Amino acid sequence: MTTATVTAPRTVRSRNPLWTLTGYEIRRLVRNPLFLVVVGFNAYAIYDTTSRVIFEADELGSIPAWLLGGMGMIIFCWLTQSTWRSAEALDVTPTAMPVRTTALCLTAVVPFGCAVLSLVAILVVRAPQGSWTYGVFDGADRAAVQVSQIVLPALGGPLLGVAIGRWTRQVWVGPAAELLIAGWVLLVEGLAFSYPDSQPVLLMRLFAPFALFTGSGDRGDFVETWRGSPAAFLAWQICLCALAVVAALLYQADPLLRRRLIHALFVLVPLTAGCYALAVTGGLQHAVTVVPGFAPRPS
């Protein structure tokens, strides 16, 4: 009697197309020379700033925000727009547009990871003059300021870039949007220096994806803590990230997904407005100046 041994055919495990696409997009991102330049520039800028004495803790946060957040926004916008060139081939694949958009959004985890590493590097390496360089913030507020300035812009910028890239085809819109946001933030920061207690200036300063909470004199002899709640501002930034994702996913979404996204917007928009209101009304009720060796006093 002969015995035949039949080997069962090896089953091919089909991988979720979302993860496959995310892998491709991450590979495209890390091969982008512009992204490598930005990451290298960020590392050098942090090294340069931490190698000298720091008189104001906030000044470190703006570097990763501009580079990983601002430049990341342009890079992600172009990464998204670059798929227009191969649209004829991509549109006949069975992968729907929202899946491709989700993959691009998930790719934002790379600059986010770089920002987390930047935060760790800043916390480990820097040598501030003293705790007064943080203004009157301590504990949770200080952590909220650092996360909102260093980590979250690196997530929100790329997500906004994906949303812009999905809805526009012009390459100049990404840089223009980045510079408009930069101009706005620089303007309201300058106004906050001059009018630290002004309510309209507070409303303008926190109506941005990035905000400073302290300012210092040119000679670094005092730090002024401005109004507003850092924790609520952090929540506002997270809501803005979610809004950017929803705006990106709305592009060419099927009716069912579109309805769900619009329902999500009904929740997200009031939530964002609530967080903004809390950021404006919470925190200090007037600006406070901290001079080393003296008790904090109202500005």
Place this chain on the structure above:
Amino acid sequence: MRAIAVLIRAAGWPAIIGLTLCAALVGGCALTFAGAVGTAAPLDAALALLAAAGGFALEEPAAAVVDLTPTRSVQLTAARAVALLPPLLTGCALALFATRSSGLPALDLSVTLLGSSILGFTLADVARQRVDEPGAVVAVPVILLVVVTPMIGAVARHVHTVPTTDPGAPGLSSNATWAFVMAACLLAIVVTASNDRRYRRRLVHTTAGCAMHVHQNYH
């Protein structure tokens, strides 16, 4: 005149106009509040926008055809310089506005705004030797140079890109910085305009393509 009109038709006009309008908005706000704030920091963003606008003047979507025409590089670059007018005029308007609204010297501001537009145009001219639409390629280096580099302490201490009201500020003044940048830009434009590398590159590619086509058909 007709030749210039034909040559500038392909410039990235939507980008030039869009970026110039954004620059006017940011620069206008910066100068309006400069007196109250004591600094014109957002002017950095306006400078980068004007420079990026200048970078889109040399867009050539139909480069495959245009590069083979007998139009010399000098002619093309000179004609496309006309597309710099919107950012330059905006720069002049901002400088005039500055004399009324802020304490910034109009001449210094004019040099700064002129320099930024020429920087964008020059980088595009250099990039155009290898890229058909250099606007996007130029936009990011310009932003890195004009907005982000001054944030790095070592550079900020030695180089000023925006005029200050303090005449005794240490480091290279904005006039000296932009004069140096403009001299380097003019040199780069002269060098790139004097050799028609893109014509030769396209000619070599086309000749090689034709030869391959003939070879395949023959066999």
